Amino acid sequence: MTSPQFFDCIVIGAGAAGLMCAATAGQRGRRVLVLDHANKVGKKILMSGGGRCNFTNLYMEPDNYLSANPHFCKSALSRYTQYDFLELVSRYQLAYHDKGAGELFCDDKARDILNILLAECETGGVTIQTDTAITAISKQDNEQFVIDTPRGEYQCHSLVIATGGLSIPKMGATGFGYKIARQFGLKVKETEPALVPFTLSDAWLTVAQELAGVSIDISVTCRQQTFNEALLFTHRGLSGPAILQISNYWYSSDEITIDFLPTQSVAELIEQWKTAGEKATLKTLLGHYLPKRFVLTWLGLIAADLGDKLVKQLSNQEIEKLSQFFHHWTIKPSGTEGYRTAEVTRGGVDTDGISSKTFEAKTTENLYFIGEVLDVTGWLGGFNFQWAWSSGWCAGQYV
The missing domain is CATH 2.40.30.10 (Translation factors)
Incomplete structure (x- = not known):
C-alpha cells in the first residue's frame, strides 16, 4: 500500500471559490492540492452568464446577499472587493464590458476567467486533481486531516470545503459539503433552489x-x-x-x-x-x-x-x-x-459556526468552508461570483 501524500492545505472543490483559495494559499508558499470528483474543473464558471461569465458587479453591497446572519458577508466583501478582482483580471488583460447595472461580463468567453484562475494556481504551484471521489474524511490525534479516495490517501494540515450547493446537479453538484459540515458538528440551514x-x-x-x-x-x-x-x-x-x-x-x-x-x-x-x-x-x-x-x-x-x-x-x-x-x-x-435550473442554493452551512474573518469552523481547528456551501446567497448579476472570490481569498490568507 502506498504511503499517504501530505500537503499543507487540501481544497475540496475546483470551482470559483476553491480555485481562488488554492491560488491565494499557494502564492503564500503553502503546498496546496485541489481535489474534485468531476472530470474537469470550473464547470459552473464555463456555463455561467450564457458562456460569458458575469464575474462581478461594480455596485457590490452586503444588502445584495441573503443569510440568516446578514452581517457575516461584510468582512470578506470589504477585504477583497470587486475592484481587487478587477485588478487581477486586468493583469491578464481580460476584455470585459458592463452589461448594465454594473454587471461585468467577459467580452469573449467564460473560459478566460477560468484560465486566469488556473494561471494563478500554476504561479502558486498548486496541484489540481480531477476524477477523484472522496470516500471519507477524518481528523487524526496529531491534528492532520486524512482524506480517503480510490486513488489513495491524502493528508493535510488545513482542509477547505469549497464544494458549492445543490444547484445544477448535471454539473456534478451534491450535498457533500453539508455532510462534512455535520460530521464536524456544524449546523446546516435548510437548503432550497434559488435564482430559479x-x-x-x-x-x-x-x-x-x-x-x-x-x-x-x-x-x-x-x-x-x-x-x-x-x-x-x-x-x-x-x-x-x-x-x-x-x-x-x-x-x-x-x-x-x-x-x-x-x-x-x-x-x-x-x-x-x-x-x-x-x-x-x-x-x-x-x-x-x-x-x-x-x-x-x-x-x-x-x-x-x-x-x-x-x-x-x-x-x-x-x-x-x-x-x-x-x-x-x-x-x-x-x-x-428546482435545482435542475437553479443558479444557486439558498441556505447551507450555518455561518454562526464559521469565522467571518478566516472562514475557519469554530468546532474544528484548520477546517474551512467557503463559497456557495455557506448560508450566503447573492442576487443575480455577478454577486455570487464575487462572494466566491472574496471568501476564497480571505480563507487563502489563513489556511
Whole structure:
C-alpha cells in the first residue's frame, strides 16, 4: 500500500471559490492540492452568464446577499472587493464590458476567467486533481486531516470545503459539503433552489404557455422586496431576471405581485387618450407600451370584448379592473423548476459556526468552508461570483 501524500492545505472543490483559495494559499508558499470528483474543473464558471461569465458587479453591497446572519458577508466583501478582482483580471488583460447595472461580463468567453484562475494556481504551484471521489474524511490525534479516495490517501494540515450547493446537479453538484459540515458538528440551514424560474399550474399555466417567449420589463414584489427587471413567460411558468431575483426571497405558499407597466399608470394613460380624443381601440393603444400578444391575452382575461373598445367607451369599473390586472397581478406560484435550473442554493452551512474573518469552523481547528456551501446567497448579476472570490481569498490568507 502506498504511503499517504501530505500537503499543507487540501481544497475540496475546483470551482470559483476553491480555485481562488488554492491560488491565494499557494502564492503564500503553502503546498496546496485541489481535489474534485468531476472530470474537469470550473464547470459552473464555463456555463455561467450564457458562456460569458458575469464575474462581478461594480455596485457590490452586503444588502445584495441573503443569510440568516446578514452581517457575516461584510468582512470578506470589504477585504477583497470587486475592484481587487478587477485588478487581477486586468493583469491578464481580460476584455470585459458592463452589461448594465454594473454587471461585468467577459467580452469573449467564460473560459478566460477560468484560465486566469488556473494561471494563478500554476504561479502558486498548486496541484489540481480531477476524477477523484472522496470516500471519507477524518481528523487524526496529531491534528492532520486524512482524506480517503480510490486513488489513495491524502493528508493535510488545513482542509477547505469549497464544494458549492445543490444547484445544477448535471454539473456534478451534491450535498457533500453539508455532510462534512455535520460530521464536524456544524449546523446546516435548510437548503432550497434559488435564482430559479417559477412554475405555474392549471389555468395560469395555460396562459403562460400561450405567451411563452414574450418578455416584458416589470416590477415584481414579494416579502417587501421589489425588483425592476425583465419577465419571460415560459412553457412551465415564469422566468427572466426579475423572476430569478425575487425567487431568492420567495417561500412556498408566498404570493408575488407583478406590475406590467411600472413606469406608467393605465388609468392616467386612458384619461390622456380620452382628453386627446383618441379613436383607436384599447388594444391598439396599449400595444404601444406592451407586447401585442400579451395585451390581447391580458385584456381577454378581463373581458372578451375589452380590447376592441374605444377608450371613451370604458367604464370606471373597467378602468379599475385594468389597473388591478396590469399593475397588481397577484399570483401564487405552484413551485420552482428546482435545482435542475437553479443558479444557486439558498441556505447551507450555518455561518454562526464559521469565522467571518478566516472562514475557519469554530468546532474544528484548520477546517474551512467557503463559497456557495455557506448560508450566503447573492442576487443575480455577478454577486455570487464575487462572494466566491472574496471568501476564497480571505480563507487563502489563513489556511
